[in-house]
Amino acid sequence: MGHEWCSTRRRSAPVDEFSALGSEALQALREELRKDYAHFQDRGLKLDLTRGKPSAEQLDFSNELLGLPGAQDFKAADGTDTRNYGGLHGLPELREIFSPLLQVPVDQLLASDNSSLSLMHDLVMHAMLFALPGGETRWVDVQRPAFLCPVPGYDRHFSICEKFGIEMIPVEPTEDGLLDIDEVERLAASDPRIKGIWLVPKYSNPTGVTVSDRTAERLAGMTTAAPDFRIFWDDAYSVHHLTDHRVTVAPIVQLCAEAGKADRVFVLGSTSKITFAGAGVSFLGSSPANLQWYLGHIAKRTIGPDKTNHLRHVRFLQDSEGVQKLMERHRDNLAPKFAKVQEILAAELGGTGVASWTEAFGGYFISLDVLDGTASEVIRLAKEAGIALTPAGSTYPYGKDPRDRNIRLAPSFPPVADLDTAMRGVVLCVKLAAVEKLLEG
16 A cells, blocks of 8 residues: 655755855856846747646557547447447446556446546535535535645646635645645544545645555544535546556545445546546546435436547556556656656755755656745746746645745656756746845845
């Protein structure tokens, strides 16, 4: 099983070279950095590190999907004509492939269309309008319903809450960067307005941390003031390893059932970063009661998902190990990019004392913490040098990073040569912003 400590390491400067400099030396360094920055601007670059998109090479790994299923071979294993209506649960053979990967029993796993984000959105929307199993009221009838949001976190989770007027309560990590489960338990038990928590349990976005077995057990069994409290277990990176070691997480559906709280969790997953980002399949795993509640609502808006695409994925992936083998190709493509970012961060920022960063063992991101109060300036400088970064504050609710220090780096999309150039620009901006801040006193 997985452990929080084994999924990521934080690299930080062992020496505070910049802060040790006197005013005169800092001013000289600023002038040197300003000259380097001006030269960088003159290059007229247009580079993008904003989102964790698969590269064109990664998408090419799944091009065989475009020829599947064959024109005369469109029937599922049970004889279902996948071109026709029906099948709200999704194809059984596709659910069988992803059941062990998401650690959800086949009969408690739904296969849907291309977006797990759509599933999360719809789950929250339906909970706002219709009482969940075990719930006494609709969420919309609660004055200022709230969610716990471990930070730094995923901006699209926060966008869903903001859309529906759900208050977001940030939960800062412990000193070693892990989920503060003590604080989660305290808050969930103290306030019936708190209806849920967002979690990316493995290789989390953006820190790369994986929830430990013990933490998962505590989440499953903890006391909550709201009887309809839900864990949104967004297992987006379940098979997205960057090393030979396949980190695992505890089976949260099983843990919740064993704790007598089977309805507590929604497990989400997709093939967005496995096959085609815009034409994959998504999954929802939960208790029988939760699934019956959800299916009862979506049956009013759809007669079934794209089963032809389900069959296409079954024929291409074949089985669970087929998914893992495909992900090894993704790993071979991604690992050099992540290594390049680590190399440049260590060479240019190591020892300066103005930045620390995570070294992820999976997922799609590196979390960079710069000198307090400088993230916004780093991103502004980068933009003016032709490098697009995720907006400052994106990894916090309402776009407000209280220390203005966190920057999410997404190395997946650019070629290694462009990534090298972009990162050298980023570290230059980090240094310049830091020196300016230190000179302010």
